[in-house]
Amino acid sequence: MAFAILLLAGLAGSGCSVLPGSGAAVAELPPLRLANGVVTLDDVPALAPSPELTALTEPMRAFVARYAPRTLAPRQRLNSLHEAIKGPGMLAVGYDPFADGDAETVFDSGAANCLSYAHLFVALAREAGLNASYQWLEVRPQWTRLGERVAVSLHVNVLVKVSAGEQYMVDIDPLQPRDIAASRKLGDRDARALQHNNLAMAALAGAEPEVAWANAIRALQLSPDLPELWVNLAAVYRHAEQFSAAENALFQALKIDSGERSAMNNLVVLYSQLGREGEREFWVERVNRHRDLNPYYHAWLGDKAGEEEDWTTALDHYRQALKLEPKNSRLLYSTGIIHFRLAQYDAAERLVERAIATATLRPDILDYQVQLAAVRRRQLADTH
Structure with missing residues (x-):
């Protein structure tokens, strides 16, 4: 199990355009039609109650008072709280990908996935007087050798701002920095939406x-403007063989974000299932075109x-990636390393310097600086 606090020099944000009327589209969604009955919007509150995800109990407040008192400076509070949550003999929270739940559940059980751990850390950090919020990370996509994209992963962690210009990323199952394709800050309402989304997918897998x-x-x-939620609703409709509703949900996702990869891929699957070959071919072409415009595909x-x-x-491939995203520090760094492998030390130096200038994660910057020193040593050796 790995935990991490990473210092951010700045937050690289990304997001999708917001489409007015997404909320109205939710209100117009058709009911779910099953063999044993119909489920309508009126049934939603009873079937999907919304818990208070960051509510505190007295033992939780006592835990914060003991391990992260406000007499400590903000950075000390953050480090002390983090150590107390993960440390053996203290709370000792462990990673479990299936451990959904609110902050209280994680505190009592000692098990969490990335989202439920975020609920716990946000709740305790705020009680400690820290400025904590949820953060959404998109994992760098992968492809098969035939060029077919493997499903993109999404990950939630916590962003803690301790002073002007100094903020930290806290994670129970940290990603490697090179695997982060994009990030954006989430509101509490979005976090509740993601909790319901997790419950929806678990229920679908459990035949409910x-x-x-x-x-x-x-x-x-x-959160009607999160396109990923529309994609997952489409999966529920498709499971119930309400194909028109599934199709409409996928198009709603694409209205919000025209580059939503999962929506395009799911349209390919849907039209294959329905035998609508012309439409399937159209979306296969769109998926391939989108892939070719993705810098991570070329990387x-x-x-x-x-x-x-x-x-x-x-x-050649990394140069193409940089044409598509010229200010991406990880792409700059990797291209510099390739120049280094080719003994093109001047080019390697320039690119690693640019990577340092554009990097946002402090560990990245330190790694790049170490590599830059190695490049310069090799340059010097080759001139003598």
Whole structure:
């Protein structure tokens, strides 16, 4: 199990355009029709009640008072709280991908996934007087050798601001910095929506379609402008063979974010299932075009070439990635490393310097500085 606090030099934000009327679209959604009855919007409150995810109990308040008293400076409070939550002999919270729940549940059980851990840390950090919020991370996508994209992963952690210009990322199952494709801050309402989304997908897997639909609807009532929630609602409708409703939900996701990859992929699956070959081919082409415009696809091709030690081909792919996203510090750094492998030290130095200038995570900056020193040593050795 790995925990982490990472210092951020700045927050790299990304997001999708907000479509007016998404909330109205939720109110017009058709009921779920099952063999044993119909589930309507009126049934949602009973089937999908919204818990208070960051509510505190007296033992939780006592825990904060003991381990993160306000007499400590903010950074000390943060570090002390983090150590107390993860430390053996203290709270000792462990990672469990299936451990959904609110802050109180995690505090009592000692098990959490990324979202439920975020509920706990946000609750305790705020009690300690820290400025804590949820953060959504998009994991860098991967592709198969045939160029088919593997499903994108999404990850939630906590952002804590301790002073002007100094903020930290807290995580129970931290991603490698190079695997983070994008990030954005989430409000508490969005976090509640994601909790309902998790419950919806668990219920769908557990053959409880009515509970799945109700939680998917409740998620959208809370955050109608998160396109990923529309994609998951479409999955519930498709499971119930309400194909028109599934199609409409996927198009709603694309109205919010025209580049929503999962929506496009799901349209391919839906039209394949329905035998609508012309529409399937249209969306296959859209998926491929979107893939070709994704810098991480070209970086992935570069990585594959690098695995074969074909550094010239790897450089071509990374140059294409940089054309698409020229200020991405990780792409700049990786391209610099390829130049280093090719003994092109001046180019390597320039790119690693640019990576340092654009990086936001302090560990990245330190790693890049170490590599820059290695490049300069090799440059110096080659001139003598």
